[in-house]
Amino acid sequence: MTRRIDHLVVAVQDLDQAGHFYQRLGFQVGSRNRHPWGTENRIIQFPGSFIELISLGEGAAIAPHQASAFSFGAFVQDYLRSREGLAMLVLDSQDAKADAALFSEKGIGAFEPFHFERTGRRPNGSETKVAFTLAFASAELSPKAGFFVCQQHYPENFWNPEFQRHDNQATHISSVTLASPEPEQLRAFLSAFTGVQPGSPDGDDLSFRLGESHVDVLTPDDAAEIYGSVEAELDEPSFVAFAVRVADIHHQAKSLDAAEIPYQHIGSRLIIPASAAFGVAIAFEPT
Secondary structure (H helix, E strand, O other): OOOOEEEEEEEOOOHHHHHHHHHHOOOOOOOOEEOOOOEEEEEEEEOOEEEEEEEEOOOOOOOOOEOOEOOHHHHHHHHHHHOOEEEEEEEEOOOHHHHHHHHHHHOOOOOOOEEEEEEEEOOOOOEEEEEEEEEEEOOOOOOOOEEEEEEEOOHHHHOOHHHHOOOOOEEEEEEEEEEOOOHHHHHHHHHHHHOOOOEOOOOOOEEEEEOOEEEEEEOHHHHHHHHOOOOOOOOOOEEEEEEEEEOOHHHHHHHHHHOOOOOEEEOOEEEEOHHHOOOOEEEEEEO
């Protein structure tokens, strides 16, 4: 079954500072939430997908990884010890327990499904319940790139059109870029994780089509050529960029100018460099 991008996990040291930056980019950024294990997040929601800004909360008691239990909190904690940036790619799931069994069968993750609940807030400030079950996968060659699928148990309480209206007129996440010295080494893992076979847009690069979005695996040189520059430990695979579609690219350029946010106009895209965007390059592209 072909999956779609559910959300991206962007790890940052200062959650409020990152939230303010994304507001300056023209996004509506949700209020702070706390996970039961101590990480905290703020959400930028689109119809059917979202960006999760995440950091370690004060007094967080992070459980370590175990042989059969992937620790989401420990991954974020370890990631933030070395850098900020796009830490994890999350695809959707209709049955996380079945997906965990599938990942184990395919040899990409023998982890127990992980279920948790938290309190959410509606646009009027009232509380509501959201719950998720996660199934993790692990690429042996990519210790700093996380992968899992997410099943939502109360989607009607999570998705809300009021949260999906952005000043920059963003509509959805259109692509995610993973830079790797040898993209071909990730073909088997990502084929098993996404459920699709990749195309080969150019040379050694790979592209996995997921509905109206795609995941690209590029060499570091190709990633740098497309995004101007990237910030990552490029001796091993790392997520370096993502792209968002906006209804009016010219309006967005004027808004970035007014906010004094640096960007490059490369082709039809506006590229915010990783150095200005908490370790991950952000591309705005026309619909």
